[in-house]
Amino acid sequence: MNLSFEEQLQHANVLLQENDLEKSIEIYLEALQLARNDQERLHLYSVLGKLYQKMKNPKEALTAFEKALSFCNEEICNLVEKALLLNNLAAIYVDWDRAKAIENYKAASEIFSYQMEEGKVEFMPHFANTQLALAEVYNKKNDYYFAKKHYKEAIKYYEHLAESTYQGLRASAHYQLGNIYTEEFYEFDAKMQYLKALSLYEDLVKGGENAVRPHLAAVLNNLGVxxxxMGEPEKALEYYDKALAEYEILTKEAFDVFQPYVAASCNSMGIVHSELKQLDGAINFVSKAVEIYNDLADKRPQEFTHYLATGLHNLGLFHFELKHRHKAAEYFHQALELRKRLAAEQPENFDPDYCATALNLVELYQAELEEKVDFIYREKALSLLTDVEKRLSQYEDHRPVIKNMKGDCTFYTAYFNAVDEEQLDLNLVYSIIKSLNEEIDSTIDPMEKLVYQKEIKSLLNSKSEQYTQNSRLQMELAIACSNLGWLYLRTKQYDQSMEVLQDAPQLPNPLWSLKCNLAHTYLLKDEWEKAQTLYAELRNRVNGEGKSFQEIILNDLNVLESDGIDHPNFIQIKSLFT
Structure with missing residues (x-):
């Protein structure tokens, strides 16, 4: 049975109401064959274009809209209808041909602008929306100059429109402007745009527009960034915390969609805490992120395994900084295993990540080796370094991260190949001595200083007997004897000072500070001629820091006097060096 044109339209409309898009398109196409004039054809092609858009068939939609536009002339189509068709065409061209998208949006914009100049303010929303669409196309092209220009133009007209729909679009324009300024490293301008978007989104949410809540959360997150x-980490934490609260609300409505954002917010807060050296806070937040990423990686490994690996790597770094080396090693090993799997599938993307974790583990092995003098850590480190070197050799140095890791790999390989037990043993001793020297510097009481200095000399004496040919060790022992002799002098133990100073190692190049303290000792023991001979030797000498012994000796005498020590010949010495 043949249906009339009107019956075909009625049938198609019924199918459309029933959401049977495919069948309604079929009937509209049949109706098109019965169209009696260009006005009916224009209408049908326009409807078909919209239906094809709903069906995600842009090619057919484009053909339909272009057909409709070909029938659009002054007799049957007003300018506004033409502008709407141009916008529909542009929307399809956005992903195919951005130049044509811009061309069509501009043509539509000119029509709406003309209507507004004629006093038809009802077309202001169409003009503002077209400006926003133009800005979006330019933004996708990374043409930020024109993107900013059209976003600002859209905002100017949205400000005159009170409806919540337009407030949301205006907020979106401010948000996108903020993103552009962020890309251009204009943080202050970005902040101002985000704050404007935030105010609009907050008002909309308060008014019951919960659909914009994801946008509100995104703005809060970007303000944190x-x-x-801008160097305001406390403010960053404040906004990250607000973003986290919004994402947690959103997870109650769409858990799978927004749980990744909860993890990302926790991770961001952890990183800021780490930058503030608040490592307990950093561990707390990144641990929460890792827990979420662990669940996400089980369900969608391609998307979230690398986030999980990064979180584990960061936990390793935080614990390493806190000197929790056992815990740090656990996290580094977990991260390394995940990154090894990722690198096997996508080496160019994940080899650098694998190498970064491996080198951190190597650094940890160095610390363990130097503290425990256990050469198993040397073997573990060299095994990792061989793997790292092999991976890095496949990549050019044009990426700074690759160049730096190659340098680190070379350094650690040389270190672990050269290190021996004597060096490690002495490094441990020097580390202990450094701590003892810090204790000496922390007190002004000569007797307290003496206790720590005796411990230093005892340590060095023991190692000097073990490693008799180590030149640095001999120098350190001579310095320790000099310092101990000086403290014996300050505490009026002149015989002990003489004994320790004369017992000091004989170095190829004399240690002038030791001779200086020996001269003081001769002086205070009334061996004036010996003292005078040494003082004469020191008269034109300088120490390793370029300070003259003339100045040092005068200062030493002042210190001794402040300790309650005096001698008649102090006057002669002062006159000799003044």
Whole structure:
């Protein structure tokens, strides 16, 4: 049975109401064959274009809209209808041909602008929306100059429109402007745009527009990023915390969609805490992120395994900084295993990540080796370094991260190949001595200083007997004897001072500070001629820091006097060096 044109339209409309898009398109196409004039053809092609868009068939939609536009003339199509068709065409061209998309949006914009100039303010929303669409196309092209220009133009007209729909679009324009300024490293301008978007989104949410809540959360997150970039980490944490609260609300409605954002917010807060050296806070937040990423990676490994690996790597770094080396090693090993699997599938993307974790583990092995003098750590480190070197050799040095890791690999390989037990043993001793020297510097009481200095000399004496040919060790022992002799002098133990100073190692190049303290000892023991001979030797000498012994000796005498020590010949010495 043949249906009339009107019956075909009625049938198609019924199918459309029933959401049977495919069948309604079929009937509209049949109706098109019965169209009696260009106005009916224009209408049908326009409807078909919209249906094809709903069906995600852009090619057919484009053909339909272009057909409709070909029938659009002054007799049957007003300018506004033409502008709407141009916008529909542009929307399809956005992903195919951005130049044509811009061309069509501009043509539509000119029509709406003309209507507004004629006093038809009802077309202001169409003009503002077209400006926003133009800005989006330019933004996708990374043409930020024109993107900013059209976003600002859209905002100017949205400000005159009170409806919540337009407030949301205006907020979106501010948000996108903020993103552009962020890309251009204009953090202050980005902050101002994000704050404007935030105010609009907050008002909309308060008014019951919960659909914009994801946008509100995104703005809060970006403000966190921006304040951190501006050197205001406390403000960054404040906004990250607000973003986290919003994402947690959103997870109650769409858990799978927003749980990754909860993890990302926790991770961001952890990183800021780590930058503030608040490592307990950093561990707390990144641990929460890792827990979420662990679940996500089980369900969608391609998407989230690398986030999990990064979180584990960061936990390793935080614990390493806290000197929790056992815990750090656990996290580094977990991260390394995940990154090894990722690198096997995508080496160019994940080899650098694998090498970064491996080198951190190598650094940890160095610390363990030097503290425990256990050469199993040397073997573990060299095994990892061989793997790292092999991976890095496949890549050019044009990436700074690759160049730096190659340098680190070379350094650690040389270190672990050269290190021996004597060096490690002495490094441990020097580390202990450094701590003892810090204790000496922390007190002004000569007797307290003496206790720590005796311990230093005892340590060095023991190692000097074990490693008799180590020149640095001999020098350190001579310095320790000199320092101990000086403290014996300050505490009026002149015989002990003489004994320790004369017992000091004989170095190829004399240690002038030791001779200086020996001269003081001769002086205080009334061996004036010996003292005078040494003082004469020191008259034109300088120490390793370029300070003259003339100045040092005068200062030493002042210190001794302040300790309650005096001698008649102090006057002669002062006159000799003044």
């Amino acid at each position: 921006t304040f951190n970039a």
